[in-house]
Structure formats: structure tokens, C-alpha cells
Amino acid sequence: MQALGLSLRDNISPAPKFLSNATPQSLTSWPSTQNPSKLVLGPSLTCRFYKSLVWMNQKPGWSYCRTLRVRCSHNGQNDDGFYMRRCVELARKAVGFTSPNPMVGCVIVKDGEVVGEGFHPKAGQPHAEVFALRDAADLAKNATAYVSLEPCNHYGRTPPCTEALIKAKVKKVVVGMVDPNPIVASKGLDRLRDAGIEVVVGVEEELCKSLLETYIHRMLTGKPFLALRYSLSASGQLLDLLGDRAVHGGGYYSRLLQEYDAVVLSSSLFSGNFSMPSSQEPGANQPIRIIIQRNPSSSSQVPFVINEVTGKEIIFTDNSTVIATEMTQQGVESVAVDQVNLDVVLDYCYKQGLCSVLLDMRGNFSEFEDLIKEGIEKKYINKFVVEILPVWNGSVKTESLIPLKSLEQAVKVVNLQCKESNQSVVIEGYFK
């Protein structure tokens, strides 16, 4: 790659000159591909390296810098799946940021080459199609647009993407899945077809649905997707422990905190040097921490540092519990209810626009007993994530499966998946 980098630098032609205070008339008027260096990596994969201009708004005017970009294209004909998988890959760049909106990726392909890419970065920001069309500029004309979710056809905080695709004169739109949102549901596809655009639906549909499992669940049920996480010893007892590297960047626990919009914790966790759990993934949007507070004596131990890095904290408490005055003065939100249960917590999260909640069973397990029982009986718990640590009884603090003993209802679980996490094994599955 070193030699390649050198030869590319040699090939870069002089950049166009602009007045230092000139503002570019239109960012999209500049071609995004200039003299690409082509590298064939195999019979079905080609990469093109090219420079592009990136504009920066610097006082007193605009300036630009050159960057090296790499785009890979699949050489096969009609390989819609390849581009759709790229859409999903792009969409996942915004994991943890988009709720209540879905993660969406878009790729514009012309003559077997990717000419534009984009994803929806955050609620309130433009949708994936808009970024991809901007990237493709004039090359979008007569191109094929791949989108992991049906393009919207309504005016929300941004104009409809169907109109943007029609205006850009794309020839064909390939969609991963129909949007379950009733205000979209197939209307976007109809609008595109009415405009004479060829539409294909259902490419890599299961992958796209898996990407959006929490969004789909929220849309169809009016409740956020709920996952239960806990740890077990190799001898099958509950542990108040996480694997050595689980909390570090790349660890499964750190990734869960990046992925889920909120994490429910017991206030019993907050003693000694316990710090608020946070994702260590680069640039992660920290989940809202929901603390179940049933023991008045532990309230003063809950850390209450609120800023952009740590995220928001909310304490759910029953009316008989008094929240420490110092915490409310610090802006920690508290929700006092007659009885803390999942109905209350999930309704609150739904109204906050959250798509997913992680019930993290740590600390005093008995505090979770009612919640888990309710979650199973009312079918609120959709998924479980269990870490099995390489320890046997006696070496660490363990508790037998008391919270789960009260659960007499047999529940079938499906789609079990197993992965290694350092020296632990993490099993995921879904309640049917």
C-alpha cells in the first residue's frame, strides 16, 4: 500500500485555484471523481482511488483540502445483493444515533461503478438518499439507487426522498425492505413507479430487517425493543461480573451500550468506586441511563455527572422513596410513580423517541425479579444476551437463579447465536 500511495501522490494534478475568500457556488457542481487510479483486486472486485476536494468553512472564507478516497465496485452484472450489503454497512455507521428514525444507507451505482454513497447520520439530519445523491451529483442521472429501506414520501423534518430521486433522474431504485411506518408503507414505492422509475423490492431483506429490528418493533408495537443482559458462571449461577475485556472498545458490552438507546440499571450498583457504564467505541452516543431506585439509602451514591460524554441519567422511583436533593439540583431527572414496572419505563422511553432498551441485570438481582417476570409474562423482553464467564462457583460472589425461579412460564427461544468474547462466551437469542 505504501508504493500505491506514492504513485497516487505523483499522479495528482494541480488543484484548481480559488480566491481565499471565495465561496463555492455549489458543492455538488464539482465532480467527485477525477482521474481515478484503478486497481483490480480479483475477478469480481475493482477499487478506484481518486482525490476529491473537501470544502471547509474557515474564517474569513472557504478553503479546501485534498483527500484520497477509495471506492470498491463489484464487477458482476445485476449483483444487487452486493450493493445492498454495502448500504447496510453504511447505515451501521450511525448506530446509536438515529432513533426514533431508522438507520439507512444508500449507494448510487452507474455502469457497474459506485458513484455516490450516503447514510442517515442522526434524526433531524438529511436522509441517506440525499447524501448519496449529493455525492453522485450529475452522475446520478440514469443510475441505479440502492436503499436499505423504502424511501420516504412525506414531508417531515426533511423533504421526501422520493422527490429527490425523481429530480435526480435515477433510472432504477432497489429497496431492501418496505418501511413499516404507516405513513410511508409502500407509498414511497408507488410514487417512484408513478414517475416511471423501475423499482425492485426485497433485496437482502432479512439483513435489512435485522439491521432495523428495534425500529420495526417500535413501529409495530408502540413499545421500544427490550433486551435482557446477564452473566453466568460456567456452573450456571448468576454473576455480578463482566468479562475482562467486555467493557473495553470492541468488547461486546461496550458495543451493546453503543447500540442501545437506554440501559436500565439497579441503584444497588452504585457503591464504592463503581462508575457509570459507558461505551468505549470511538464517537459512541452514550445511552440514557435509567436507574431503578427502590432503596432510599443508596440514592446519594448514584453518580450524577451529566454532560455530552456521559449522557443523560433518569431515576425511576416509587413515591415512597426520596431522591436526594443534591441530585435533583444537579439536573438528574427523576420519575416518581406508584410502582416502578416495565410498563412505566417502556412507555417513558417510547415517548422519548427511543427504539431500544437494555435491561442490564447487575448489582442486586432481586431488584430485577419483578421486572423480568413482567417482561416475560407480557412478552416485553424480545432478546437476551448472556455472557458465560470462565469461573466456577466459590471463586467470586455468585447468586443462584433466584430471580428466575419465580418464572414458571416456559418460553421458547429462537435464533440462538454464540460468539467468543475474550475468554467468555456470549450467547444471544430471541424470545418467541
Ligand SMILES: [Zn+2]
Ligand atoms: Zn427520506
